[in-house]
Amino acid sequence: MAEVAPPQAIETDQPPLPPSDQEQQQQQEQDGDVDMTPKGEDSEEQQEAKEGEEVEDEGEKIPEDACETLYLQNLNEKVRIPVITETLFSLFKPYRPLHPVIAHRNVRMRGQAFISFPDVKSANEARKDVLEFPLYGKPIQISFARGRSDSIVKKSDGDEKFDEHKAKRLEEKKKRRRDNPLRQKAQAKLKAEETGAAPAKKQRLQMPDEYLPPNSVLFIQNLPEGTTSDDLREVFEVHAGLVEIRTIPAKKDIAFVEFVDENAATVAKDALHNFKIDGETKMKVTYARK
CATH class of the missing domain: 3.30.70.330 (RRM (RNA recognition motif) domain)
Structure with missing residues (x-):
């Protein structure tokens, strides 16, 4: 049986056609050089980088009412004052808290405390991170204090400014106590007892005719x-x-x-x-x- 020779390529004068777009993409996918992300969308790495930038920008924002001192509420009132202050100092230790942590025994201030930090940025980070931490079974409520603490003023502004700050704070405290309606009522009752005058009787509500x-x-x-x-x-x-x-x-x-x-x-x-x-x-x- 005669052997059949393999077909020979037909020679033409035309140059070879370039590969189509689909063939190029398939070849690139095989080589691992193609970006599979759809057009108009960011890659996963780009999205993560953007999210990280947004979180970082958001974290840098500090409220206008911020100061170096935080006001803590909803603390467990059953825990003794020395224990709660020591625990709070340890809890906020990563944010460099300043001594002392202020907490009072009187009824009006139970379950509350004040803690200061070297700067506003540290106080803001501590506020965000520790907010609603379940300390002794109760979530801590945290906000910025209405004014700067004595320790902060003394450290940052010096003794002269500290004396002015303390005098102003004590004057405001006296004014609040003087204007307290319960205190005014108690003083009026005491004065009436001393002078022998009958205290003003509260007007009784009468039934309509x-x-x-x-x-x-x-x-x-x-x-x-x-x-x-x-x-x-x-x-x-x-x-x-x-x-x-x-x-x-x-x-x-x-x-x-x-x-x-x-x-x-x-x-x-x-x-x-x-x-x-x-x-x-x-x-x-x-x-x-x-």
Whole structure:
């Protein structure tokens, strides 16, 4: 059997075609040189770098009310003061806290403390990192103190500024105590006891006339000027059981009308409330206070 020679390449004068885009991409993928990230999107490494930059920028922002001292709340009141201050100092140790940690035994300041740091940046980092840390079973609430502590002022501004700061702080403290309403009330009571004057009695709230319990005496109000007992008798005697009519010389717009019993008084009250005794002015009729 005759051997068949392999086909020979046909020679042409045309140059070879360049590889298509798809063939180039496939070749690059095989070589490991292609970026598989879709167009318009960042790679995973780029996204992580951007996120890191955003977190860093956010961490550098310090609130406008920031200072070197933090105010701690919601501390466990059952823990003794020396223990809580030592624990707080150890807890904030990575942020270089300054001695002493301030905590008070009085009732008003229980569960609260103040701790200072060398600078505002350290205080801000400590505030963010330790916020709501569960210390002795209670999450710590942290905010910046309203003013700078004595230790910070003395360290950063010197003795002269410290003396001014301390004097101003003590004056503000005295003013707050002086203006405290509870303190003012206690002082007024003590002064009244010393002088023998009776303390001012708190005004008791009275039940409105419309809701008073029934009785045999009616209280008449809003009488027109010039109303006499005879005028009232003429109006009220049409109802059975009238006993007496009493006017008040000092206050001519009121009067009392008495009946034999509650039932007779009730009938007259219901009939004559808002009655215009002079044709214009409505008189108010209620039960009298006992």
